[in-house]
Amino acid sequence: MYKFLEKIDHFCNYSNSWNILREAQTDDKYGFYPDKRPIEALIRNAIINLDKPAGPTSHEVAYWVKKMFNLNKVGHGGTLEHV
Amino acid sequence: MRGDPKVTGVLPIGMENATKLMSLISKAGKEYVCIMQVHCDYEMNELKEIVNQFIGEIYQRPPVRSSVKRRTRKRRVYSIDILETEGRLVLMKIASEPGTYMRKICHDIGILLGCGAHMRELRRTRSGIFTEDSNLVTLHEISEALYMYKHCKDESDLRRVLLPMEFAVCGIPKVVIDDDAVNAITYGATLNAPGVVAFQNFKRGENVAIMTLKGEIVAIGESNINSNEIQNMKKGIVVKPKRVLMERDVYPKGWKKNEKD
Helix, strand or coil, X not given: CCCHHHHHHHHCCCCCCEEECCCCXXXXXXXXXXXXXXXXXXXXXXXXXXXXXXXXXXXXXHHHHHHHCCCCCEEECCCCCCC | CCCCCEEEEEEEEEEHHHHHHHHHHHCCCEEEEEEEEECCCCCHHHHHHHXXXXXXXXXXXXXXXXXXXXXXXXXXXXXXXXXXXXXXXXXXXXXXXXXXXXXXXXXXXXXXXXXXXXEEEEEEEEECCEECCCCCECHHHXXXXXXXXXXXXXXXXXXXXXXXXXXXXXXXXXXXXXXXHHHHHHCCCCEEHHHEEEEECCCCCCEEEEEECCCCEEEEEEECCCHHHHHHCCCCEEEEEEEECCCCCCCCCCHHHHCCC
């Protein structure tokens, strides 16, 4: 199994043991290893852990990121305004 | 509330396709550090006692300027720690459920103190699994990384800024499936037992992430069984996908082999 799966769990110190049912191979012809995606694909399948500055709203900041990368949509993980 | 008081900190942003994963993060717990200004001199013991009353289940009515209906609601505060005080300024660390108003907590502490208090500054230190330590970047760093990529053909900085969206499912159980089982799911099929190669433990009705052998996320769904049943299953639904992340036809069709029950 590809080691990136362990990296995901390691990211937030998640611990839940893996149960392997059988051996299986993946064909490199299809898809991408998440940490080896071409940069253009990564841009459309990524999360930025942004340090929001004081001043603009969460929505404004998210909009700027959208424009910087020329994306159709972005979404943020919970606004910081109402808190 | 723009700019006043100053609110900064962890704001994970999902780009394009990763937008679909952001509800996992916005629905997860939050952690803040906050500066409260008390409007009179106070006894430290009294303040501590009052602050402790806000730990556990509390009732809050959203402030006048808020984006939700102003209906009193219950929220759980996991912890409040007074980190430091300087005169009437109090630095606190608060962990809570999403949708808890820090501004309101400061205000309400002031009411119990008898003289009032308000929030001066707020910084979010955690949103779900994203913390200040998990690759937090500023707008400037993004802009510089993008410049290096666009004008200097150097994508190394950009790769440090962009986290593969798969990290968003860190906190939930995952199942790994066969290459042949991938495409059917992108067409809306359920994940059935024969497609599962490996799994982490989960209960029925839990959120589970469906991953390829390469570690790409295919979909997020709700489990239909307890994971300990998989070993003895020859067929049947393991996960019902709710959100499909992968595009169609990235992997070859495997219908005939896998999808006939």
